[in-house]
């Protein structure tokens with residue numbers, strides 16, 4: 001009967017995501033953020049936000065008003081904004097990298113750059129190589145292609161274990177790419193030791209494996225100058241560099257770039273066009289106009305000095321409150337410190353009581369563990385978006401939660 005065929009569909013009969021879309025899950029961090037939202041007053045050391053108080057809002061407002069008054073094309077669709085490419089070439093020179101405008105490709109943030117490069121290199125069911133503990137964004141970017149993963153160990157003081165990479169590359173067919181965060185690793189905080197950089201690039205060259213170098217935090221070095229240039233400085237053919245304005249200006253602008261061999265720019269342009277029709281034109285012009293004012297170097301110096309102060313506050317607080325209970329590394333760039341508790345500790349369990357009883361949150365290590373639960377006893381602490389006072393109070397609360405778990 002007609003009435004039977006028109007019966008309202010059950011929830012299960014509604015539109016269903018594809019299996020490969022369902023594979024993308026961030027359940028652990030979502031639960032942490034849900035608990036934080038329900039616990040007012042929580043000091044949130046979990047989330048890796050850049051410092052809002054350092055966004056150059058007055059300068060951006062001024063440049064933005066000028067741009068809107070003078071150039072309506074800034075709100076139009078458009079081809080990638082050439083002047084910004086020239087400015088990126090200058091920025092890269094400040095990272096010690098020589099490149100040409102023809103090798104610069106503008107994106108809406110490095111997450112998009114990563115997604116496009118993954119689509120460019122990785123066949124469905126192909127092989128990708130990255131660290132066992134790594135930024136969840138790369139894990140999400142590859143998941144829908146259901147790759148085989150070659151997962152590499154990392155030393156939390158010197159970075160990716162290059163000897164292990166060498167062993168695996170000698171034994172296996174070359175993966176589609178190796179993804180690396182050279183400086184200020186997310187979540188491990190570590191920067192790749194200077195002597196490992198040419199070794200890694202040499203391996204990539206010999207085995208013909210493109211490196212996707214994610215330099216999201218490379219401009220945020222804490223010392224007066226970086227200890228070593230990024231991998232792209234050693235090779236222009238096998239290193240594809242991912243840069244972003246998210247951490248040096250503001251992530252809401254959604255603007256970044258990649259530097260690739262110029263023959264890859266065309267294929268990337270086709271992929272980006274299908275994703276977002278070459279936007280965001282407004283952000284690209286706004287950033288270009290901001291750089292044009294000459295304000296970027298002073299802004300960057302301010303951000304770096306403040307992040308160093310906040311990092312020092314976190315390392316000092318860890319020493320005061322957690323010595324004897326945990327170990328941690330000393331980041332020289334970026335926004336994160338990686339803390340290890342005794343083996344067997346369950347930091348996902350602990351974060352629930354840390355939030356509800358002590359009003360402090362962190363990211364459990366396993367939120368970044370690829371292919372298994374091998375960072376259960378670890379946590380990532382983010383220091384960039386908090387004052388030194390908040391950091392000290394947050395770590396004191398954390399120490400109480402940890403001490404209680406062991407009592």
Ligand SMILES: Cc1ncc(COP(=O)(O)O)c(C=O)c1O
Nearest residue numbers: 109110111135186216244246251
């Ligand atoms: C290592 C790393 N890469 C890329 C991104 C994405 O940044 P964007 O805002 O440029 O997309 C992040 C953001 O946190 C990150 O930590």
